[in-house]
Amino acid sequence: MSLLDVENLRVTFPVDGGPDVRAVDGVDIAVEPGEIHGLVGESGSGKSVTARSVMRLLDGAVVEADRFDYRGEDLYAKSEAEMRTIRGDDIGMVFQDSMSALNPVMTVGEQIAEVVRHHGDVDESAGLLSELRRKYVTGTSETAPSWRRAVELLETVGIADPADVATTYPHQLSGGQRQRVMIAQALGGDPSLIIADEPTTALDVTVEAGILDELRRLCDEMDVSILLITHDLGVVAETCDSVTVMYSGSVMERASTEQLFQHPAHPYTKGLLRSVPEGGATDGELTTIPGSAPEPTERPDGCPFRDRCPAAFEACADPLPEHVVDAGHATRCHLYTERDDPGEVAWDADADIDAGVTAVTDDSGEPSPTEVTDG
Amino acid sequence: MGIQRYVAKRTLQALLVVYVVATTVFVAVRSIPGDPARLILGGDADADAIAAVRAELGLDQPMYVQYARWMGDLVRGDLGESIFTGEPVASRIIGAAEPTLSIGLVGISIAILIAIPAGIISATRRDQWEDYAATGVAFLGISMPSFWIGIVLLLTVGTAIPAIPSYGYTPISEGIVPWLANVILPATAVGLPYAGIITRMTRSSMLEVLGEDYMQTARAKGLPPRVILFKHGLQNALLPVVTVAGILFALLLGGIVAVEMVFGVQGFGRLLIRSIERQDFPIVQGSVIVISIIFVFMNLFVDLLYMSINPKIKYGGEA
Numbered sequence: 001m002s003l004l005d006v007e008n009l010r011v012t013f014p015v016d017g018g019p020d021v022r023a024v025d026g027v028d029i030a031v032e033p034g035e036i037h038g039l040v041g042e043s044g045s046g047k048s049v050t051a052r053s054v055m056r057l058l059d060g061a062v063v064e065a066d067r068f069d070y071r072g073e074d075l076y077a078k079s080e081a082e083m084r085t086i087r088g089d090d091i092g093m094v095f096q097d098s099m100s101a102l103n104p105v106m107t108v109g110e111q112i113a114e115v116v117r118h119h120g121d122v123d124e125s126a127g128l129l130s131e132l133r134r135k136y137v138t139g140t141s142e143t144a145p146s147w148r149r150a151v152e153l154l155e156t157v158g159i160a161d162p163a164d165v166a167t168t169y170p171h172q173l174s175g176g177q178r179q180r181v182m183i184a185q186a187l188g189g190d191p192s193l194i195i196a197d198e199p200t201t202a203l204d205v206t207v208e209a210g211i212l213d214e215l216r217r218l219c220d221e222m223d224v225s226i227l228l229i230t231h232d233l234g235v236v237a238e239t240c241d242s243v244t245v246m247y248s249g250s251v252m253e254r255a256s257t258e259q260l261f262q263h264p265a266h267p268y269t270k271g272l273l274r275s276v277p278e279g280g281a282t283d284g285e286l287t288t289i290p291g292s293a294p295e296p297t298e299r300p301d302g303c304p305f306r307d308r309c310p311a312a313f314e315a316c317a318d319p320l321p322e323h324v325v326d327a328g329h330a331t332r333c334h335l336y337t338e339r340d341d342p343g344e345v346a347w348d349a350d351a352d353i354d355a356g357v358t359a360v361t362d363d364s365g366e367p368s369p370t371e372v373t374d375g
Numbered sequence: 376m377g378i379q380r381y382v383a384k385r386t387l388q389a390l391l392v393v394y395v396v397a398t399t400v401f402v403a404v405r406s407i408p409g410d411p412a413r414l415i416l417g418g419d420a421d422a423d424a425i426a427a428v429r430a431e432l433g434l435d436q437p438m439y440v441q442y443a444r445w446m447g448d449l450v451r452g453d454l455g456e457s458i459f460t461g462e463p464v465a466s467r468i469i470g471a472a473e474p475t476l477s478i479g480l481v482g483i484s485i486a487i488l489i490a491i492p493a494g495i496i497s498a499t500r501r502d503q504w505e506d507y508a509a510t511g512v513a514f515l516g517i518s519m520p521s522f523w524i525g526i527v528l529l530l531t532v533g534t535a536i537p538a539i540p541s542y543g544y545t546p547i548s549e550g551i552v553p554w555l556a557n558v559i560l561p562a563t564a565v566g567l568p569y570a571g572i573i574t575r576m577t578r579s580s581m582l583e584v585l586g587e588d589y590m591q592t593a594r595a596k597g598l599p600p601r602v603i604l605f606k607h608g609l610q611n612a613l614l615p616v617v618t619v620a621g622i623l624f625a626l627l628l629g630g631i632v633a634v635e636m637v638f639g640v641q642g643f644g645r646l647l648i649r650s651i652e653r654q655d656f657p658i659v660q661g662s663v664i665v666i667s668i669i670f671v672f673m674n675l676f677v678d679l680l681y682m683s684i685n686p687k688i689k690y691g692g693e694a
Contacts (some may be wrong), residue, residue, distance in 0.1 A: 115596050128599070
């Protein structure tokens, strides 16, 4: 049984005086126990909304799904109180911008320790008055089990001098340290799943590599599954076991990382992979996918990618089909269901590249220190 | 930089401000048309008598001599005597300051006790009836001048509850309860407009904080809503409020002058106004110096408070 199993997720944001915005339009996500699953897509593809919908953190949005199971139980059938025990306890979350996602007026130690008190196995009162007394009067005792656990967790995520770092405030730490604090905080309730929303996007390449190694190690050693949201195929290649590719609110392809990189099926995936700069290549222009992703309110019927797809044909206006390429590898493309031979997608190197076309990946494929100094 | 050095530096700056204020008021009171000696002796006094009084008060000396003499006394802590009654200025000021500070401090306490909960409720129940009620009352509070609130309170609460005296002042040395009973109405009158402003500040600041990423993080950590609000939100929301609350204390002291008139309190405002009318230079000078001292040290206090609740600010300014 999948740890997280979501089918046909649709998330709609009502807009006053305008058409509703459907940010996510029929997404399937499955995360297996003990794996790192990548959710990759451009900005605005709906990947962060998908992630937040798992924690039920989307205020004001209408979330619908045919299935939304965590450990076989429907998350959207739970009460808010039950959800609070799942958040932090079963599912931890790591946000992208650690500077704004950590509370500026609390020590990082306390921000981790409070998760331990609310969800962990320590016998300390976590009631409102006790929490307020700790916050405004006495401070957290450095001999309290929750604080000691917080220091341990900081050590686990690779912080040197964890006892000293625990007493600092977020603004006193570097970006990489803060992101490690976020991970330690997500681990505070000993979760089975961590949702990491672009955890390394704000970091430079060498620090990014360290954080990704850390996530890989946690997954392997602590039996935590990770749903890793990223726009960077390099991160996927480096870290993930399997991957879901999203485009404009829909899933385009789902595969193991190896299958995806060896045998991409969907034209969009092929276009993405083609746009990843070769390691070490510093001359020549970046290849891109011409055009840009449609606004959620201006999506074409059928396949949202068809306006940019060189292989598009009439059938692409029909609802997206599902085609199983191989065991664990599926794509949603009419080329496979409507034609006997999908053929090669004619991604032309001299394709019409306009000014203002968005490069799909922001970072180089292989994060290596030498590349940074060369560039 | 340590806290002691910071406070020492700020105190020196404060003394400089007080010196400038003292000099300004010295010049200002002497620029007002009229002559205290003539006021003392009445309109039909002859020129010799006026000259004699002027000499006695030292007002016949050149301005710089008067200034040097007064500064010399001031440095030794001597504020001089009243031109009219001969009483030491310091004891007149201390006597008048007690009722005024009592009204001011009780007023600000009432204001904060009303405003911060009202602002929080207003923000967390945004666009519901609690929010409309709180912002409506706050708007009323801001719109009504203190002396008018004072008159309404006198006519309603003051007449309905005989235990609350509607006139004069009882020193705190005669007991907390009679003192508080006497102070509560004028304090409410000065506190309500202040509460209105702080309520609106707290509301907007809290609304901003509720949208911050770290509040979402706190939710994602599975914390209960009230822990999120009061532990993660409140301190951040109060950062801008503290600054404004300190500055507004000055306005509140200004409002007390009119309220003292309504409630017949022999306070600082009355003393100052009467002394200006009579051109009682030493009392005016002394009062203004005391007020400026209260202000600069209130500012210092607010800055220290701000630092203690905002870990990003360090003594001396380096972030």
